[in-house]
Amino acid sequence: MVKNKLAVIDGETLMDMRLAPIRYCIEGLLPQGVAMISGAPKIGKSWMMLDWTVRIAKGDYVWNFKTTKGTTLYLCLEDNWNRVQSRLFEVTDEAPSNAYFAISSCTLSDGLERTLWTKNSARLL
Numbered sequence: 001m002v003k004n005k006l007a008v009i010d011g012e013t014l015m016d017m018r019l020a021p022i023r024y025c026i027e028g029l030l031p032q033g034v035a036m037i038s039g040a041p042k043i044g045k046s047w048m049m050l051d052w053t054v055r056i057a058k059g060d061y062v063w064n065f066k067t068t069k070g071t072t073l074y075l076c077l078e079d080n081w082n083r084v085q086s087r088l089f090e091v092t093d094e095a096p097s098n099a100y101f102a103i104s105s106c107t108l109s110d111g112l113e114r115t116l117w118t119k120n121s122a123r124l125l
Contacts (some may be wrong), residue, residue, distance in 0.1 A: 025056050027066040034116070047087065049074055054092050057099035071098045073116070079103055 023032045030052070037045050052072075055062050059069030076084055084101050106112050 023068070025068055025070065025072075026052070026062045027068075029062070029065050032068070032070075046076065046079070047091070050076070050084075050087050051091050053099050053101075054088070054095060057096040058094075071100070073100045073102065075102050075105055077103065077105060 024030060025032050037049060039045050052062055053074040054060075054072075056067045056070060057072045059067055061067060079087075080103060084103065088095055088101075106115065
């Protein structure tokens with residue numbers, strides 16, 4: 001296992017850097033990339049993520065925040081297809097073809113990250 005090294009930079013160099021702006025799925029709220037949502041049980045996390053998955057895939061607003069339309073993948077690993085489908089009917093009349101759902105997956109240590117970033121994986125990338 002490789003340990004992370006301390007990465008430092010001086011203030012003058014940092015101020016002179018031309019950094020790309022952060023890209024958001026939900027403007028000012030959810031940056032693009034992998035996100036993990038956590039909280040107390042039964043407060044609506046799964047419902048919120050399902051809603052966000054569909055809204056981002058459609059390019060619809062989330063609350064009053066603009067979204068960047070794109071392909072989404074919701075790992076609903078505690079569900080089955082019946083439950084996902086039932087909930088999907090509750091949040092939308094039209095599920096976009098660029099919203100994907102998974103009810104099972106390998107772990108991060110068993111290759112999930114590699115699978116997500118491999119251009120040949122599923123139809124996601």
